Amino acid sequence: MRSKSSAEFRRRIALHAALFPLALIWLFPLWMMFVFSTMPENGIFSRDIVLTPSDQFFGNFNLLESDTGFIRATTISILVAAAYTFLSVALTSMAGWSLACYRFAGKGVVLATILGTLTLPYFVVVIPQFIMVARDFGLHNTLFALIVPPLFNSLGVLFMRQTFSMMPHELFDAARVEGVKEWRIFLFIGLPLARPALAALSIILFLHSWNNYLWPLLINSKPAMMTAPVALGSLIGLTKVSWGGIMTGAVMLTAPMLVLFVALQRHFVAGISAGAVK
Amino acid sequence: MRLRTRTAYAFLTPYLLVFLAFWIWPIVNSFWLSFLNTRSANWTFNPRMTWGRLLVDPAFANALWNTLLILVIQVPVMIALATVLAVLLDSPILKARGLFRFAFFAPVVVGEVAYAAMFRLLFNEFGIINKMIAAAGLTTIPWLSDPNAAMAVIIIALTWRWAGYNAIIILAGLQSIPEDVYEAATLDGVSKIRQFFYITLPLLKPVILLCVVISVIGTMQLFSEPFLITNRGGPGQATETLGLFLYRQGFGAFNFGYASAIAYTIAALAVAISLLNLWLGRERE
Numbered sequence: 071m072r073s074k075s076s077a078e079f080r081r082r083i084a085l086h087a088a089l090f091p092l093a094l095i096w097l098f099p100l101w102m103m104f105v106f107s108t109m110p111e112n113g114i115f116s117r118d119i120v121l122t123p124s125d126q127f128f129g130n131f132n133l134l135e136s137d138t139g140f141i142r143a144t145t146i147s148i149l150v151a152a153a154y155t156f157l158s159v160a161l162t163s164m165a166g167w168s169l170a171c172y173r174f175a176g177k178g179v180v181l182a183t184i185l186g187t188l189t190l191p192y193f194v195v196v197i198p199q200f201i202m203v204a205r206d207f208g209l210h211n212t213l214f215a216l217i218v219p220p221l222f223n224s225l226g227v228l229f230m231r232q233t234f235s236m237m238p239h240e241l242f243d244a245a246r247v248e249g250v251k252e253w254r255i256f257l258f259i260g261l262p263l264a265r266p267a268l269a270a271l272s273i274i275l276f277l278h279s280w281n282n283y284l285w286p287l288l289i290n291s292k293p294a295m296m297t298a299p300v301a302l303g304s305l306i307g308l309t310k311v312s313w314g315g316i317m318t319g320a321v322m323l324t325a326p327m328l329v330l331f332v333a334l335q336r337h338f339v340a341g342i343s344a345g346a347v348k
Numbered sequence: 349m350r351l352r353t354r355t356a357y358a359f360l361t362p363y364l365l366v367f368l369a370f371w372i373w374p375i376v377n378s379f380w381l382s383f384l385n386t387r388s389a390n391w392t393f394n395p396r397m398t399w400g401r402l403l404v405d406p407a408f409a410n411a412l413w414n415t416l417l418i419l420v421i422q423v424p425v426m427i428a429l430a431t432v433l434a435v436l437l438d439s440p441i442l443k444a445r446g447l448f449r450f451a452f453f454a455p456v457v458v459g460e461v462a463y464a465a466m467f468r469l470l471f472n473e474f475g476i477i478n479k480m481i482a483a484a485g486l487t488t489i490p491w492l493s494d495p496n497a498a499m500a501v502i503i504i505a506l507t508w509r510w511a512g513y514n515a516i517i518i519l520a521g522l523q524s525i526p527e528d529v530y531e532a533a534t535l536d537g538v539s540k541i542r543q544f545f546y547i548t549l550p551l552l553k554p555v556i557l558l559c560v561v562i563s564v565i566g567t568m569q570l571f572s573e574p575f576l577i578t579n580r581g582g583p584g585q586a587t588e589t590l591g592l593f594l595y596r597q598g599f600g601a602f603n604f605g606y607a608s609a610i611a612y613t614i615a616a617l618a619v620a621i622s623l624l625n626l627w628l629g630r631e632r633e
Contacts, residue, residue: 194374
């Protein structure tokens with residue numbers, strides 16, 4: 071038995087010896103993001119290697135705020151992400167419920183179309199979307215343009231449809247026998263049962279909206295209507311700009327999501343791997 | 349399941365309106381646009397200005413080459429790494445599991461702009477990476493001004509950002525493999541390494557294929573990394589990808605017709621490469 075346990079011990083050492091340096095490399099950029107956000111400008115490009123934080127975070131943040139109105143941009147980002155998440159969850163869960171619980175003419179076509187668009191890159195629609203929203207409707211630089219066009223979330227619909235399909239439909243039928251209206255069955259039986267799925271979906275949608283870059287960059291060009299990623303991105307590459315400030319912005323965009331991730335890791339993982347196990 | 353057409357449509361309509369207006373209609377419209385010359389005052393049918401130009405445009409060939417280069421190098425390396433990570437993180441003898449998971453999964457929540465800014469600073473000519481290289485007594489590399497090094501930075505950044513994401517998906521696949529398959533193999537004295545190659549990998553194939561397809565679609569529309577890290581696909585156009593090329597034509601030059609032809613090419617490539625992978629990965633009878 072001794073040989074078995076020593077082999078076991080060697081395997082354990084090898085596993086940790088392989089993972090530990092990799093994990094350090096992986097954490098390094100995030101750690102440095104935090105370190106740079108606290109360093110004075112002359113410290114970032116000085117000759118010596120500094121791996122520990124200094125005390126310039128708030129000074130750097132003031133530089134960022136004067137380079138671009140970051141507080142206002144963050145407020146817009148929070149508003150947009152909250153409204154987008156709420157609307158998207160409402161639309162996708164209603165559509166998922168419809169596709170899971172009823173038979174109706176045209177259902178096959180709707181499902182096939184939603185499935186068919188899954189492999190299409192978003193870039194196919196971005197130009198006509200831009201023309202439609204900006205030129206035809208003149209809705210660029212509005213909150214509407216940031217919230218509504220990205221709502222077409224096929225994966226969300228399929229995810230909710232699967233969630234509702236796996237529920238015991240006898241429950242819903244029993245309620246129908248009692249004469250409960252369909253929308254009440256959906257609201258008071260279906261949705262509460264779908265709580266874990268709704269949590270996973272909400273988190274992933276919020277994250278997407280919070281980090282979304284291309285569409286907000288295109289459609290809202292007025293500084294007053296920029297989201298936080300667009301405001302931050304507009305500084306990258308400028309010559310007279312504070313890198314310490316940019317890093318405080320990066321930390322402010324990343325830190326809340328990391329906290330959410332640690333607190334709700336299960337839901338994140340569920341949302342990301344939803345399509346994996348079928 | 350009951351036939352209630354009116355109720356079903358009532359639930360479906362709000363989503364369907366958005367889906368048709370902002371997804372289906374633009375797809376159709378994009379196709380039509382790709383045949384129009386949008387450089388003239390009134391847009392006229394002239395595919396020679398779009399599809400014709402695409403065939404002979406050296407900038408398109410360059411963007412296609414760069415994109416395929418990233419596809420061929422970065423995607424296999426990342427998926428292999430993600431598979432190994434998933435297997436190691438799933439190991440029952442792993443200590444401090446939460447910490448390791450945090451290290452590899454954290455990049456999933458980092459936004460494009462934040463991580464692009466980060467990598468641009470790390471690989472700055474006078475940045476921390478070069479300082480470390482110099483401290484080790486080696487020659488520093490002008491990361492962002494050398495074409496090959498700039499491409500390497502893009503590949504490193506993408507791998508850092510997406511390896512954990514794919515590991516999460518593969519991990520979910522791993523956890524759906526029944527435990528007793530391995531128990532039988534262990535009793536028969538099959539080594540862990542052989543178990544990985546002869547049991548784990550074949551069973552993971554569908555999940556790995558899913559990761560490949562997701563990565564292909566993502567690579568085909570790479571935009572933020574070359575836009576922000578290598579400053580608009582620099583040096584020169586050494587890291588210009590198809591996604592960035594489309595942005596430059598559509599929103600730099602406002603040549604919507606040409607950009608639509610590029611968009612359709614991106615979509616066709618994404619679908620074709622995904623199908624090719626599914627065909628290569630099909631179960632051999």
